[in-house]
Amino acid sequence: MGTREIRYIENCTLLKIDSQLNKTKLRRRLLKTRQSMTVQEWREKSDRISDQLQNSPLFNQATTILAYFSFRQEPDLSPLFTDSQRRWGFPRCVGKSLSWHLWQPDDVLQVGEYGITEPHPEAPTIDPTEVDLIIVPSVACDRQGYRLGYGGGYYDRLLSSPAWSKIPTMGVIFDFAYFSQLPFDNWDKPLQAIVSETHLFTCN
Numbered sequence: 001m002g003t004r005e006i007r008y009i010e011n012c013t014l015l016k017i018d019s020q021l022n023k024t025k026l027r028r029r030l031l032k033t034r035q036s037m038t039v040q041e042w043r044e045k046s047d048r049i050s051d052q053l054q055n056s057p058l059f060n061q062a063t064t065i066l067a068y069f070s071f072r073q074e075p076d077l078s079p080l081f082t083d084s085q086r087r088w089g090f091p092r093c094v095g096k097s098l099s100w101h102l103w104q105p106d107d108v109l110q111v112g113e114y115g116i117t118e119p120h121p122e123a124p125t126i127d128p129t130e131v132d133l134i135i136v137p138s139v140a141c142d143r144q145g146y147r148l149g150y151g152g153g154y155y156d157r158l159l160s161s162p163a164w165s166k167i168p169t170m171g172v173i174f175d176f177a178y179f180s181q182l183p184f185d186n187w188d189k190p191l192q193a194i195v196s197e198t199h200l201f202t203c204n
């Protein structure tokens, strides 16, 4: 291999490390901002996000929706989960993957890995062919639909697998976490839409 190729590979490696460092720094800053919201501000903004969702065609056309239980002051969409016209699925962390289970109000919940609320492992599982929409919890999103998560790669892996990759995805954030451009890596898969308390963005 010539010097030029070696330099190219070194530069790619450096760019990759740099993007990871930037992601880590940005993640830390945004999580701090999110957790500095008062509970009242969090409740009000979360409810406005639920209203925005209910105005979106992707949401209105969906019967089976994958969502999440709010953790670390993520937008709390739980008022929507009582809508009995829809089927709601929630994730359990199983090793490096997510397993998806149906959940209805009054079904038992438990605390899983990372302290996140999860459905019971024996709750009925959901197959990707049944899913109309994946609501993706995000630390930040950008105009192109790129997303910053907690760094576990769970949604990156899910959305890169053929069975799941065709399902429409919608990122959920508060306005302060919307950017024109986030650092991204070659494994990141852009989202189709993003919802915040004031906007419903369709990504290119």
Ligand SMILES: Nc1nc2c(c(=O)[nH]1)N(C=O)[C@@H](CNc1ccc(C(=O)N[C@@H](CCC(=O)O)C(=O)O)cc1)CN2
Binding pocket: 068, 069, 070, 071, 074, 091, 092, 093, 098, 114, 116, 137, 138, 149, 150, 151, 152, 153, 154, 155
């Ligand atoms: N509400 C909710 N549920 C979710 C997700 C989410 O983003 N939100 N996930 C979306 O993926 C999965 C959980 N992913 C997570 C990944 C990492 C950490 C975490 O605490 N990481 C440590 C660093 C760990 C390390 O360095 O290895 C940290 O941030 O301190 C938490 C959740 C599944 N369930």
Ligand SMILES: Nc1ncnc2c1ncn2[C@@H]1O[C@H](COP(=O)(O)OP(=O)(O)OP(=O)(O)O)[C@@H](O)[C@H]1O
Binding pocket: 023, 147, 148, 149, 150, 151, 152, 153, 154, 155, 156, 157, 160, 185, 187, 188
């Ligand atoms: N398709 C994939 N297959 C295998 N590993 C992957 C894949 N996508 C991402 N990863 C791994 O996951 C790790 C986390 O990636 P990244 O920092 O982009 O996470 P994130 O998007 O913030 O997290 P999450 O998806 O859990 O919310 C990376 O170390 C990466 O190597």
